[in-house]
Structure formats: structure tokens, C-alpha cells
Amino acid sequence: MPLLEEQAYSMRTDISRAPGNQNSPRHKPCSDCKRGVPLRRVVFATIVTIIPESETRLPRKPRGVTAIYPGSFDPITNGHLDLIQRGSRLFDRLIVSVLRNETKQPLFSAEERMAMLNEVVGEYPNVAVDSFAGLLVDHAGRHSATVLLRGIRAISDYEYELQMALMNRRLNPGLETVFLLANEAYSFISSRLVKEVFALGGNISGLVPPSVEARLKRRISQPKRKGA
Numbered sequence: 001m002p003l004l005e006e007q008a009y010s011m012r013t014d015i016s017r018a019p020g021n022q023n024s025p026r027h028k029p030c031s032d033c034k035r036g037v038p039l040r041r042v043v044f045a046t047i048v049t050i051i052p053e054s055e056t057r058l059p060r061k062p063r064g065v066t067a068i069y070p071g072s073f074d075p076i077t078n079g080h081l082d083l084i085q086r087g088s089r090l091f092d093r094l095i096v097s098v099l100r101n102e103t104k105q106p107l108f109s110a111e112e113r114m115a116m117l118n119e120v121v122g123e124y125p126n127v128a129v130d131s132f133a134g135l136l137v138d139h140a141g142r143h144s145a146t147v148l149l150r151g152i153r154a155i156s157d158y159e160y161e162l163q164m165a166l167m168n169r170r171l172n173p174g175l176e177t178v179f180l181l182a183n184e185a186y187s188f189i190s191s192r193l194v195k196e197v198f199a200l201g202g203n204i205s206g207l208v209p210p211s212v213e214a215r216l217k218r219r220i221s222q223p224k225r226k227g228a
């Protein structure tokens with residue numbers, strides 16, 4: 001018998017043997033009763049301990065948890081989308097935040113990256129898209145977010161992600177970084193690799209949403225500007 005079932009069974013038999021229940025029609029004297037062995041008693045009690053918040057030291061859990069999923073998303077891949085889908089189930093609100101960092105020389109502008117995200121997050125009602133420049137912790141503060149969501153594909157991601165998470169914790173200890181392990185089906189996908197493969201004529205279907213593939217086609221087939 002599985003342990004829990006066994007425990008429930010022994011509790012039931014203890015109750016039916018308890019002194020108050022001995023007149024019950026379901027009570028059958030057992031061999032222990034006949035020998036006068038003291039009956040075990042089962043006591044049910046609910047213990048509620050109220051710890052004042054000042055003693056717990058931990059900040060109280062907010063009513064609704066808002067998480068920020070920051071990144072370059074240049075462009076969004078199916079790996080990112082998988083994380084968004086899973087994050088939308090874990091948190092009350094999820095804000096996918098595009099980093100406006102022109103020094104990274106993105107293929108798509110921040111507006112284009114946001115438009116691509118908006119095209120695919122529509123089916124998740126608690127997901128919104130935004131952008132930010134400057135400190136991520138300040139951006140999180142503007143949204144009253146308490147969680148930063150990041151993905152880990154391999155050990156190679158870990159070192160960078162750890163540094164970022166520790167720095168962000170130092171800047172705002174109330175902001176927790178939560179890591180989700182990449183879905184194994186997408187763990188080899190990165191925006192950089194998708195762009196490289198596509199530029200060389202490789203097939204990227206299944207790696208990015210179809211709307212992103214169409215935009216990539218348009219962007220890469222555009223003639224290069226003089227001097228670019």
C-alpha cells in the first residue's frame with residue numbers, strides 16, 4: 001500500500017477504535033481491545049503561527065508579480081518566444097523589454113524589434129512590449145516589477161548571466177532574477193546565428209516566427225547602402 005494510503009487507513013482504524021466511537025455500529029472490537037492494551041489516540045490540530053512581518057525580514061510577496069524579460073531581440077526567435085510563453089504562465093504580468101543600445105549595431109531598429117514582438121505576443125493577454133535605455137533596474141522600478149526573467153541555454157550563458165544578476169541585485173536587492181532553462185528544442189538558437197545562417201542562404205524556418213522570417217527576407221534582400 002502506498003505510504004499515504006497506509007497512513008490514512010491506520011488513522012481511520014484508530015478513530016473507529018477510539019473510546020468515544022466504541023458504540024458506533026461500525027466498531028468491531030479488535031484483539032488489542034480485548035487484551036486491554038491502551039488505545040492509541042489520534043489528535044487533529046491546526047497550529048497557526050503568526051509571525052510579525054518585522055521579524056521575517058523578507059519583503060512581503062506583492063499581490064501581483066510583474067516580471068521584465070529584457071533583451072536585444074534582434075530579432076525575436078522561437079527560443080525567446082518559448083520563454084515568453086512560459087513566463088506568461090508564471091507571472092501575473094510579463095513585460096518584454098527591448099534594449100535600445102545602438103552601440104550593438106542591431107540589424108533592426110528598436111521600433112522594428114518591438115513591432116515584431118507585438119506581432120507574436122498578442123495571444124498572451126498578460127504580456128506587453130516596451131523598450132528601455134539606461135539601467136534595467138530603473139526600468140523595472142518604473143513598472144513596479146519585482147522579477148527579471150532571463151534564459152540559460154548552456155554553460156556559456158551562465159557566466160554572463162550570473163554577472164548581470166549579481167550586479168542587478170546589488171543595484172536593487174528587491175529585484176530577483178529568475179532563470180528558465182531553455183527548451184531543449186530551441187537551446188541552440190540565438191538571434192546572431194539565425195541572422196548569419198539566413199544571410200548565407202540557409203533555411204531558418206522553425207527557428208523564428210514566420211512574420212520575422214518575412215521581415216528578414218525583406219531586410220536582407222534590400223540593396224546595401226553606399227559605404228555601408
Ligand code: ADP
Pocket residue numbers: 070071072073074077078079080083149150151152153157181182183186187188189190191
Ligand atoms: P541579450 O543581448 O540581452 O543577450 P538576447 O535577445 O540575446 O539579449 O537574449 C535575451 C535573453 O533571452 C537572454 O537571457 C538569453 O539567454 C535568452 N535567450 C536567448 N535565446 C534563447 C533561447 N533560444 N532559448 C532560451 N533563452 C534564450
